[in-house]
Amino acid sequence: MEEEILRVENLCKSFTVEKSFTSKIKQFIKKEEPEKVTALKNVSFSVKEGEILGILGESGSGKSTLARVLMGIIEADSGNASLLGKDILNASGLDRLKILREMQMVFQDPFGSLDPRMNVRQILKEPLNIHKVEPDGGVEDFLIKSIEEVGLTRDALDKYPSQFSGGQRQRIGICRALILNPKLIIADEAVSALDVSVQAQILELLMELKKKRGLSMIFISHDVAVVRQISDRIILLYHGEIVEEVKADSLLTDIKHEYSKKLLSAALSLREGRG
Ligand SMILES: Nc1ncnc2c1ncn2[C@@H]1O[C@H](COP(=O)(O)OP(=O)(O)OP(=O)(O)O)[C@@H](O)[C@H]1O
Ligand SMILES: [Mg+2]
Incomplete structure (x- = not known):
């Protein structure tokens, strides 16, 4: 049986809605509870060794909150x-440091997440x-091997992020x-900022790395086609709740929730409309 890498059980997270100073005063006078938005509600799932779990959901459905909670960037309520x-x-x-070694994140905006003052050698050496x-x-041989594994050449090590x-x-x-x-990669909208042709190349690279290293991945996106292409299994988030869990190849046939049907038909008609 495949080993279970990650198990998530009944994760909940809500945020207090930030209000203007005057509404805060009014709220205080009326003794009202601060308004809350539920970002995650009883979210439970698991990821197996070598599996890519896709997490699909519209904007505000709680995808990034889930990634942040798992990475320890924000605290869960329960x-x-x-x-x-x-x-x-x-x-x-x-213990936290040891866990972070096994679990790494790839962000949407590669420019914002790479320090512009560091060259690639420094960027890659930092975690080491x-x-x-x-x-x-x-170290040097290891860095050369690593940068070549992702399809770049060794001269990239001396360059800065702005040069790419x-x-x-x-x-x-x-x-x-x-x-x-690491054992697990969490990719949050990792290809969303890229042109479609470049998206395809990065997806190809991720799938190749998964196969080669037996890597597990949580692949977060709002793009149905992208998630379907890369994932083995897909979870649909709607207002912070999992409303569907299906194998990627039966995404179009096995869904039950009304919201999932709407999301998929909207995505598909958009594609067809584009030709
Ligand atoms: N730090 C925060 N403070 C207050 N509310 C927040 C905070 N972070 C997220 N939220 C709220 O939690 C909900 C879920 O947000 P989240 O960023 O997880 O959604 P998402 O699915 O990643 O959306 P997107 O596709 O736009 O990235 C939203 O209603 C959002 O406004
Ligand atoms: Mg997000």
């Missing part, structure tokens, strides 16, 4: 999550330094996420 059986929501200090990793055969195209920058972001050989 629920559990474990990576290879280890609690990841309540870990701190050295933080985790005190010394690759066999030396969007697609190349995303390759660097992927290379950095993979440098510690």
